[in-house]
Amino acid sequence: MQMLLTRRRPVHQPGIRSRQILSLFCSISGDSDDDPPFSPISEARKPNKKRKPSDKKEKRPAATQTRKTRIFPAKSDLPFDFRHSYSESDPSSKPIGYREPTRFSPFGPNRLDREWTGTCAPVKGEAELGWWLEERERVLGEPLNEEEVAELVEKYRHSDCNRQINIGKDGVTHNLLDDIHNHWKRAEAVRIKCLGVPTLDMDNVCFHLEEKSGGKVVYHRINVLLLYRGRNYDPKNRPVIPLMLWKPRAPIYSKLVKNVADGLTFEETKEMRNKGLNSPALTKLTRNGVYVNVVQRVKDAFETEEVVRLDCSHVGTSDCKRIGVKLRDLVPCIPILFKDEQIILWKGKRESQRETMS
Numbered sequence: 001m002q003m004l005l006t007r008r009r010p011v012h013q014p015g016i017r018s019r020q021i022l023s024l025f026c027s028i029s030g031d032s033d034d035d036p037p038f039s040p041i042s043e044a045r046k047p048n049k050k051r052k053p054s055d056k057k058e059k060r061p062a063a064t065q066t067r068k069t070r071i072f073p074a075k076s077d078l079p080f081d082f083r084h085s086y087s088e089s090d091p092s093s094k095p096i097g098y099r100e101p102t103r104f105s106p107f108g109p110n111r112l113d114r115e116w117t118g119t120c121a122p123v124k125g126e127a128e129l130g131w132w133l134e135e136r137e138r139v140l141g142e143p144l145n146e147e148e149v150a151e152l153v154e155k156y157r158h159s160d161c162n163r164q165i166n167i168g169k170d171g172v173t174h175n176l177l178d179d180i181h182n183h184w185k186r187a188e189a190v191r192i193k194c195l196g197v198p199t200l201d202m203d204n205v206c207f208h209l210e211e212k213s214g215g216k217v218v219y220h221r222i223n224v225l226l227l228y229r230g231r232n233y234d235p236k237n238r239p240v241i242p243l244m245l246w247k248p249r250a251p252i253y254s255k256l257v258k259n260v261a262d263g264l265t266f267e268e269t270k271e272m273r274n275k276g277l278n279s280p281a282l283t284k285l286t287r288n289g290v291y292v293n294v295v296q297r298v299k300d301a302f303e304t305e306e307v308v309r310l311d312c313s314h315v316g317t318s319d320c321k322r323i324g325v326k327l328r329d330l331v332p333c334i335p336i337l338f339k340d341e342q343i344i345l346w347k348g349k350r351e352s353q354r355e356t357m358s
Contacts, residue, residue, distance in 0.1 A: 073113045074242040078212075079132045082107075082114065082121040084248055086208045087171035087198055088322070095119065095251035106244040119251055136214045141231030144218060153219045156191045156226055163187040168288065169196040169319060172208040178241045180213050184229040189218070192225040195288045197322045199223050200295060201330060214239075223290045256321060261336050263349045272307055273337045276344035281311035285323070294323075295330045302333070302347040310343040317341070 076082075083089055084106070098118045105116035114121035144152070156163060163183050165176065183190040198205050206217045209227055219226035261269045282301050285291060294310075301308050312320045317338075324335040324343050337344035 072111050074107075074111060074240060075113050076240040076242060078239055078241070079123060079129050080212065081123060082112075082174055082242075083119065084244065085170045085173050086212055087201075087205050088169075089119070091120070093253060095253050097252035099249040099252065106246050106248045107242055108245050112242050118248075132214075139214060139230040139232050139234075140216055140228075144228070149218050152189050152226060152228065156187075156189050157219060157221075157224065161191045163189070164191040164193060167192060167194040167196075167198055167205070169198070169322065171198040172205060172212065174241075175243055177213055178243060180209075180215070180227065181235070181238045181241065184215075184233060184238075185235040189226050189228045192227055194223045194225070195290065197291070197319055197326065199289075199291045200323065200326045202292060222292055256324065257335055257338060261334055261346060269336060272346055273344055276307040276309045276337060276346075277339070277342065279305075279307060279309050281309050281342075284311040284313065285315055287315050287319070291323070295327065298327060298331050298333065298345065302331070306347060307336075308333075308345045308347075310345070312341045312343055315341060 081091070083091075095118070102116060102118035105112065105121070107116070107121070112121060114124060155161075163186075165179055165183070167176070180190055192209070194202065194205055202220070202223065206220060206225065209215065209225070210217060213227065215227045215229050217225055218228045259269075260266050261272070264272065283294065283297060285294070298308055298310075310323070312323065315323075320338055320341055320343055324338060324345075327333060327343075327345060328335055331345070332348075333345045334348050335343060336346045
C-alpha cells in the first residue's frame with residue numbers, strides 16, 4: 001500500500017519525444033548532416049543535344065502538303081448553283097446592291113472552283129441534270145413498301161430521336177446538306193423539324209430537300225419530316241459538298257412596300273393602312289412558331305375582308321418582312337404596311353377585275 005502511494009507518474013516533457021525522433025532519422029540517414037532524409041543525391045544530367053534543322057524537315061510527313069493540294073480548290077459535280085439558302089431565296093429577283101464586296105467568297109479564298117457573284121456560286125458551263133437524276137434513282141432503288149415505311153416512321157419520328165436536324169428562319173441552307181449526309185452515314189433516315197418562316201410553305205422545303213440532297217421524304221406531318229437516304233446509298237461515294245465558312249450578308253433588294261400601292265391613289269392607300277391598323281388581328285404569330293395554317297386563314301379572311309392585320313409581336317422586324325414576302329407570293333396579296341411588328345395585307349383588285357372581265 002505504501003509502495004502504490006509513493007509511485008508517481010512521469011512528468012511529460014514536450015521536447016524529449018521530438019528529439020528522440022530526430023536522432024532516429026539522423027542515425028538512419030548516415031553521418032552526413034547536410035543531406036535531408038529520403039533525398040538521394042541526384043546525378044549530373046547530360047546536356048541535351050540540339051537538333052539540327054535538317055532533322056525536323058526529314059521527320060515532317062510529306063502527306064500534309066499533298067493533301068492540301070488535292071482538296072483545295074474543291075471541285076463539286078452537283079448540277080445546281082451554291083447558295084446560302086435554297087428555300088428562302090428567289091433566283092429570279094436581282095439585288096440592287098451589296099453590303100460586302102463580291103470578291104469575298106464565303107467558301108474561303110481559293111477553296112472552290114466556282115466564282116462567287118454576291119448571291120450564289122453558279123455552275124461552270126451548262127448544268128447536266130440527266131446524270132444527277134439517274135444517279136438519284138439508282139441510289140433510291142425500289143420504293144419502300146408500307147411495312148418498311150411504318151418501321152422507319154416508328155424509329156425516327158419521336159422527339160427523343162438522336163438523328164434530328166432543326167431548320168430555322170434560313171430554311172434549307174447549303175451547310176445543311178452536309179449535315180444530312182453525315183447523319184446518313186449511320187442511319188437510314190434523318191428527322192427534320194422546321195420552325196419559323198419556312199413553315200409557311202412546307203412543300204417548298206420538301207422539294208429542295210429532295211432535289212439538293214438526293215433523298216426521299218417518306219413522312220410529313222405538320223412541321224416534321226423524315227428524309228430517307230435510299231437502298232443503295234454508299235457513304236464513301238457521297239457527293240462533294242464544300243462548306244461555307246461564314247454566313248454571307250444579305251444583298252440589298254428593292255423596296256418591299258411602296259408609298260402608293262398599285263391600283264390605289266395616295267389617299268386610298270392611307271385609308272387602307274388606317275383601316276388595317278384599327279381592325280382586329282386575324283392571328284398572333286410567335287417567334288420560331290409553326291405557321292402552317294396562316295396562308296389558308298388569310299385566303300379565307302379575304303373572302304369577306306379587304307384588309308387583314310397580322311400581329312407579329314416579339315417576332316422581329318426581319319422575320320416580319322420575310323413573312324410578308326412569303327404571303328405576297330402564296331396568297332397572293334399586297335403588303336401595304338409594316339409598323340410596330342404589325343403586317344397589313346391588302347387583297348388587291350384582281351377579283352374585281354375578273355368580275356368586270358366576265
